[in-house]
Amino acid sequence: MPDFSKTSKEPVASLMLPPTNDRPIAGPLVSVLLPTYNRSRYLAEALASVVRQTYRNLEIFVVRDGGDEVADVVRSFADSRVIFIDRKENRGKPFSLNEALSRARGKYVAYLDDDDMYYPHHVEVLVRALESGTGGGVAYSDLYKTYCQVLPGGSRVVLSKHVEISRDFDRFLMLYFNHVLHVSLMHRRDLLDKTGPYNESLNILIDWDMTRRLAFFCDFQHVPVVTGEFYSPIEECDRISVQRRKDPQEYLRNILAIRTTRPAQPWPKIRDLSIILLVDRVDERTGDTMLHIWRHTFYPYQLYVPLAPSEISRLNVEMPNVEFVPVEPGRGEAERLDAALRKSDGDYVAVVPGNLAVEEMWVEHPLYALNNSTSHEGFFLEGAGPGAGAAVFRRADLERARKAHPHLSLEASLAAAGIPVRAAKEEELPFQFDELLRQAKLAEADGNWRAAGRLFEHMAEHFQNRLWMKVMAARAYFEAGDHVKAGRLSHEANRERAAVDTLLLEAKVHRHKGDFATAIHLLGQAEQLLGGPCSGVAHPERGFCPA
Amino acid sequence: MDTTQTNEIEKHKRTQHYEVLRELGDCYTSVGNYSQAQRCYEKAASLGPDEPGPYIGLGVAALQRDKLDDAEIAFRVACRLDPKCARAYAGLAMVAQQQRQFPQAFDLYMKSLELDTDSITALLGLFQVSCEMGSFAKVIYYLEVYLEMHPGDSAVMFALAALYQKDGRPEQAKTMLLNLLALEPANRDAANLLEEVEHTLAEVK
Numbered sequence: 193m194p195d196f197s198k199t200s201k202e203p204v205a206s207l208m209l210p211p212t213n214d215r216p217i218a219g220p221l222v223s224v225l226l227p228t229y230n231r232s233r234y235l236a237e238a239l240a241s242v243v244r245q246t247y248r249n250l251e252i253f254v255v256r257d258g259g260d261e262v263a264d265v266v267r268s269f270a271d272s273r274v275i276f277i278d279r280k281e282n283r284g285k286p287f288s289l290n291e292a293l294s295r296a297r298g299k300y301v302a303y304l305d306d307d308d309m310y311y312p313h314h315v316e317v318l319v320r321a322l323e324s325g326t327g328g329g330v331a332y333s334d335l336y337k338t339y340c341q342v343l344p345g346g347s348r349v350v351l352s353k354h355v356e357i358s359r360d361f362d363r364f365l366m367l368y369f370n371h372v373l374h375v376s377l378m379h380r381r382d383l384l385d386k387t388g389p390y391n392e393s394l395n396i397l398i399d400w401d402m403t404r405r406l407a408f409f410c411d412f413q414h415v416p417v418v419t420g421e422f423y424s425p426i427e428e429c430d431r432i433s434v435q436r437r438k439d440p441q442e443y444l445r446n447i448l449a450i451r452t453t454r455p456a457q458p459w460p461k462i463r464d465l466s467i468i469l470l471v472d473r474v475d476e477r478t479g480d481t482m483l484h485i486w487r488h489t490f491y492p493y494q495l496y497v498p499l500a501p502s503e504i505s506r507l508n509v510e511m512p513n514v515e516f517v518p519v520e521p522g523r524g525e526a527e528r529l530d531a532a533l534r535k536s537d538g539d540y541v542a543v544v545p546g547n548l549a550v551e552e553m554w555v556e557h558p559l560y561a562l563n564n565s566t567s568h569e570g571f572f573l574e575g576a577g578p579g580a581g582a583a584v585f586r587r588a589d590l591e592r593a594r595k596a597h598p599h600l601s602l603e604a605s606l607a608a609a610g611i612p613v614r615a616a617k618e619e620e621l622p623f624q625f626d627e628l629l630r631q632a633k634l635a636e637a638d639g640n641w642r643a644a645g646r647l648f649e650h651m652a653e654h655f656q657n658r659l660w661m662k663v664m665a666a667r668a669y670f671e672a673g674d675h676v677k678a679g680r681l682s683h684e685a686n687r688e689r690a691a692v693d694t695l696l697l698e699a700k701v702h703r704h705k706g707d708f709a710t711a712i713h714l715l716g717q718a719e720q721l722l723g724g725p726c727s728g729v730a731h732p733e734r735g736f737c738p739a
Numbered sequence: 740m741d742t743t744q745t746n747e748i749e750k751h752k753r754t755q756h757y758e759v760l761r762e763l764g765d766c767y768t769s770v771g772n773y774s775q776a777q778r779c780y781e782k783a784a785s786l787g788p789d790e791p792g793p794y795i796g797l798g799v800a801a802l803q804r805d806k807l808d809d810a811e812i813a814f815r816v817a818c819r820l821d822p823k824c825a826r827a828y829a830g831l832a833m834v835a836q837q838q839r840q841f842p843q844a845f846d847l848y849m850k851s852l853e854l855d856t857d858s859i860t861a862l863l864g865l866f867q868v869s870c871e872m873g874s875f876a877k878v879i880y881y882l883e884v885y886l887e888m889h890p891g892d893s894a895v896m897f898a899l900a901a902l903y904q905k906d907g908r909p910e911q912a913k914t915m916l917l918n919l920l921a922l923e924p925a926n927r928d929a930a931n932l933l934e935e936v937e938h939t940l941a942e943v944k
Contacts (some may be wrong), residue, residue, distance in 0.1 A: 339752040339753065339755075349786070350756055351752065351753050351754070351755065351756050351757070351786065352752050352753065352754070352755030352756055353755070354752070354755070426752065426753060692755060692759070693755070696755070696758065696759055696762065699762060699766075700762065703762065703765070703766055703769075708766045708769045708770045709770070711762070711766045712763065712766045712767065712770070715759055715762055715763040715766060716763070718759045719759055719760065719763060722755070722756045722759060
């Protein structure tokens with residue numbers, strides 16, 4: 193059974209060892225993909241950050257996706273590892289990535305955007321994680337989001353650096369939304385044989401489409417080390433993806449395309465869901481229900497609609513992942529259910545009456561509860577009451593009930609087979625962490641910093657994302673005036689991974705105590721991290737320190 | 740997330756580098772490393788050109804190095820950026836005080852106190868300037884108000900006692916000093932002043 197809450201708890205200390213001059217860093221070939229479009233002014237910096245990696249066994253694909261001429265920039269590096277694909281026509285990022293991947297030979301693939309940068313240990317840290325034998329096939333690190341002001345000449349003034357996303361892998365969340373930055377990602381190249389290539393019909397959320405598909409096949413290992421940075425201009429962002437997100441129709445089109453993508457089976461990490469829509473005739477409501485299922489379901493599914501052939505021909509719905517199951521006219525609901533059940537093959541089966549109000553999380557909530565249940569039971573779909581015949585089951589349980597009692601209604605056959613159906617309890621729902629996070633942030637917004645700090649600390653102890661929550665708790669306690677706790681937590685966070693925010697926080701605590709020497713030391717570190725392109729190396733105690 | 744919190748985050752995105760440099764400048768100032776403090780404040784000023792903080796820091800660092808002209812310029816910039824900046828007026832007052840322009844310093848300390856009645860720098864500066872000028876009524880009033888809000892502040896209690904004594908009010912000075920010594924029995928300055936006050940009282944009798 194897939195464990196949606198599974199995260200890698202591998203100790204990261206071994207991944208943070210500093211590279212040494214007397215230790216040659218050898219290992220499998222890594223293909224780094226760097227597509228570029230009209231950002232020639234930043235490309236040199238981005239490419240330099242790849243060329244100067246401590247891990248040397250690289251092939252570096254620079255793909256010019258039309259736009260500015262960049263041949264001079266690329267040639268200036270005079271590095272035999274750089275492979276330049278010089279295309280005048282702008283075909284989009286997914287096309288460029290696929291073009292490079294078709295020529296890539298590396299065991300692993302890494303990505304960089306043309307205005308971002310790796311720190312020198314980026315590839316080394318991720319290769320070590322992937323080669324450490326946990327077998328995930330995908331690893332990712334943390335990045336600074338660097339807010340900057342772009343001056344008229346194009347140079348960037350760094351205003352702040354924040355680790356805004358440091359989230360442990362959560363498969364269920366990955367199906368819903370992306371929490372892994374693509375620039376921080378490295379994966380086995382052969383996984384693309386299973387996921388398929390980048391989807392060239394997408395123009396936003398291209399990265400999430402791939403990470404979501406990768407999640408069907410393996411676990412991701414989160415290495416909470418800052419290994420690079422991506423820039424975010426404080427004024428209007430020039431990123432194409434940001435601009436396109438402003439078009440709601442286009443955004444929805446991309447979201448739905450991603451959510452309904454079903455890579456070829458088998459899926460070792462995802463159990464398939466068959467949704468059986470039970471209607472006896474086609475009316476306006478039927479089409480609406482199908483569209484709502486399409487819009488509001490993020491868990492991978494195939495929709496089965498058992499209907500008489502004459503009714504099927506009346507339906508004019510263009511949506512993916514739908515299979516019509518012809519049944520003889522006049523057949524009852526139980527017979528139509530059984531016909532669809534025979535046709536479908538999902539590990540889970542959701543039975544949906546035509547009048548169900550389908551809304552966000554309608555099937556994911558009960559499905560998550562079912563996935564974590566050890567009993568033979570079903571769970572009512574959101575919005576369905578007892579007796580509505582709307583629930584989700586394990587296929588084996590539903591088949592057992594139906595085969596034993598084919599002449600009974602669904603509810604009666606389940607009761608006869610001893611399979612209870614109930615509503616999921618609050619504590620059985622997914623995204624418990626996110627709910628607590630929401631509560632903590634509400635407490636912050638109300639100025640109740642101490643309560644927020646306690647919640648963050650509780651989350652650090654009992655949920656994933658320990659380091660992230662510790663940092664949040666430190667900040668909340670500082671705002672609450674509890675400098676002892678803020679000092680302890682920020683110190684612990686800095687020993688694990690010194691970041692600008694936590695260095696500043698710990699320094700403030702020391703300054704408040706009159707310990708100016710320590711404050712100066714910490715602020716000096718923060719200043720170095722902020723002071724421009726960082727030539728950092730991994731450090732066994734602090735995770736990162738500038739060279 | 741409400742608008743206030745969003746705005747706070749937005750502000751923090753813009754000011755983190757500035758904040759690090761300003762904090763660093765303040766720490767260097769506290770340990771007397773004024774050249775490093777100046778470097779940090781200058782960088783902070785370039786990142787936060789609308790913020791008075793780095794200019795106040797630059798003014799303080801210059802003042803500590805007796806560069807009164809530089810200090811005055813820095814404090815004036817801070818005043819221009821924030822006409823309600825009490826610290827900037829206190830800085831200008833300190834410059835005037837160092838230049839022995841006591842009436843001007845007095846007015847500037849008063850201006851600073853109007854903007855921030857909690858400013859201990861302005862209060863004590865006012866005390867010093869008043870002593871130089873022999874004019875105590877206004878500063879006594881401000882120190883009394885301050886003490887009502889911050890009872891037990893020994894520095895202000897001592898200053899007020901000294902002013903009472905200078906203003907010919909030894910009884911009030913004695914009461915204040917006895918209160919102070921109850922809080923800090925080892926306060927030698929207070930004990931010495933009390934001795935002087937009691938001597939005055941004995942002479943009066």
